[in-house]
Amino acid sequence: SQTIHQWPATLVQPVGSPLSLECTVEGTSNPNLYWYRQAAGRGLQLLFYSVGIGQISSEVPQNLSASRPQDRQFILSSKKLLLSDSGFYLCAWWGQANEKLFFGSGTQLSVL
Amino acid sequence: SQQGEEDPQALSIQEGENATMNCSYKTSINNLQWYRQNSGRGLVHLILIRSNEREKHSGRLRVTLDTSKKSSSLLITASRAADTASYFCASGGSNYKLTFGKGTLLTVNP
Numbered sequence: 001s002q003t004i005h006q007w008p009a010t011l012v013q014p015v016g017s018p019l020s021l022e023c024t025v026e027g028t029s030n031p032n033l034y035w036y037r038q039a040a041g042r043g044l045q046l047l048f049y050s051v052g053i054g055q056i057s058s059e060v061p062q063n064l065s066a067s068r069p070q071d072r073q074f075i076l077s078s079k080k081l082l083l084s085d086s087g088f089y090l091c092a093w094w095g096q097a098n099e100k101l102f103f104g105s106g107t108q109l110s111v112l
Numbered sequence: 113s114q115q116g117e118e119d120p121q122a123l124s125i126q127e128g129e130n131a132t133m134n135c136s137y138k139t140s141i142n143n144l145q146w147y148r149q150n151s152g153r154g155l156v157h158l159i160l161i162r163s164n165e166r167e168k169h170s171g172r173l174r175v176t177l178d179t180s181k182k183s184s185s186l187l188i189t190a191s192r193a194a195d196t197a198s199y200f201c202a203s204g205g206s207n208y209k210l211t212f213g214k215g216t217l218l219t220v221n222p
Contacts, residue, residue, distance in 0.1 A: 006154075032208050043200060043214035044155075051208075090154055094208050100145060101202075101210060103154030 002027035006091045006104030013111055019064075019078040021107050023091030026072065032094035033074040034101065035066055037087045044090065050074060086111045117213050118201060124219040131188040133216040135201030136181075143204045144177055144184045148197045149215070155200065158186075193222045
């Protein structure tokens with residue numbers, strides 16, 4: 001069966017520091033992968049999605065970037081974090097057979 | 113950009129009562145989906161209704177879709193304390209992307 005792993009669960013970083021969040025999927029090949037951000041008490045905002053290795057689409061201009069170095073690995077990065085980057089970050093993959101998203105458990109990022 | 117808007121933003125009911133949440137969206141869709149999120153966790157898919165369907169059931173869940181009004185509703189019958197969570201609608205087009213609303217926070221009091 002397919003599983004998605006996302007880490008770390010919580011992260012506290014100072015302003016100006018770099019960021020790397022990793023997401024991996026098991027049990028499926030060539031998945032569509034997604035990074036969403038959720039501000040406190042708000043809905044989900046799609047940040048990036050990828051349909052294959054090295055293929056990244058950015059949905060909103062921002063201080064973040066994404067990379068997909070391997071088929072089942074999706075990384076969210078920043079060179080210098082801003083206070084506004086705080087939030088709950090969720091990785092997800094698209095199940096082609098049932099047309100739905102499967103989410104990781106999320107990373108709560110606090111930039112201080 | 114966020115398309116969906118859930119209504120109400122928060123709903124508090126007693127165990128055993130029914131909970132109804134509404135969702136509106138802005139553009140044409142292939143399907144509309146509902147997800148549940150427990151506090152501090154990832155979202156879990158509940159149900160999908162296609163654009164050519166009007167109503168769908170799954171256990172205690174009933175979803176309706178009115179494409180002429182670009183709206184959907186989620187009904188949870190005989191609610192339980194364990195149903196306490198945030199519920200999001202998500203509209204799906206033809207491009208493998210979902211646009212989520214801001215969610216309804218449902219609290220079911222025992």
